[in-house]
Amino acid sequence: MSLLFALNTPSVAILGQAERFPVNRIYCVGRNYAAHAREMGANPERESPFFFSKPANAVAENGAMLPFPSRTEDLHHEVELVVALAGEGLDAKGSNLSLAEAEAAVYGYAVGIDFTRRDLQAQAKDKGRPWDTAKGFDDSAPITAITPARKAGAIGEAHISLKVNGELRQQGHISDLIWSIPELIAELSTYYRLRCGDLIFTGTPSGVAAVQPGDVLEGHVDGLEALRITLGPRSR
Numbered sequence: 001m002s003l004l005f006a007l008n009t010p011s012v013a014i015l016g017q018a019e020r021f022p023v024n025r026i027y028c029v030g031r032n033y034a035a036h037a038r039e040m041g042a043n044p045e046r047e048s049p050f051f052f053s054k055p056a057n058a059v060a061e062n063g064a065m066l067p068f069p070s071r072t073e074d075l076h077h078e079v080e081l082v083v084a085l086a087g088e089g090l091d092a093k094g095s096n097l098s099l100a101e102a103e104a105a106v107y108g109y110a111v112g113i114d115f116t117r118r119d120l121q122a123q124a125k126d127k128g129r130p131w132d133t134a135k136g137f138d139d140s141a142p143i144t145a146i147t148p149a150r151k152a153g154a155i156g157e158a159h160i161s162l163k164v165n166g167e168l169r170q171q172g173h174i175s176d177l178i179w180s181i182p183e184l185i186a187e188l189s190t191y192y193r194l195r196c197g198d199l200i201f202t203g204t205p206s207g208v209a210a211v212q213p214g215d216v217l218e219g220h221v222d223g224l225e226a227l228r229i230t231l232g233p234r235s236r
């Protein structure tokens, strides 16, 4: 087989390894922390978290200066624990996973930001339209190197936080997730056949807010590489 033109496979670094992790798909969980669901005007007692997705080539490298996205006056940060899936058996059985199969499918963890054009998302919600332009744009998913799960320590106990220009904006604990990591993988596998190379952004704690050109964002999850992203000027 030959292709009409070359197309790069998006990929993410792996801590302490020369090989990179090829990205198949990027799934995201909405409102998986009660405090964030409340700040978005939802009632987490009545509404469950839900899924949406970004294209694989939305990933951006840790340490990058990212061009400020077009078509938004309200770009928000959402710091998130990212789960990377790969494992024996996943490509053979990626659907309807048990909690044990879901745990076995975790290759490792990373810190990511789910950048959101909040103004476009508000319009989409208002008009009942899709979220793609609000969530799935270029460089909307910067991510650190992946730490293999065996080296990541007790990720379920970890603290997650985000600073903007040195000021603490978001913080929470992975133990506050409404859907735990195995639960959300198992739930996701009832909608999609999961594959090696899938990434899952697991939801953001409260404190989401707008960022500006020139801002420096630092995301942290205990046991993982820290994320540092600088936002460049608006393109004209």
Ligand code: MN
Pocket (backbone or CB within 6 Å): 028, 029, 030, 078, 080, 114, 201, 203, 204
């Ligand atoms: Mn998010």
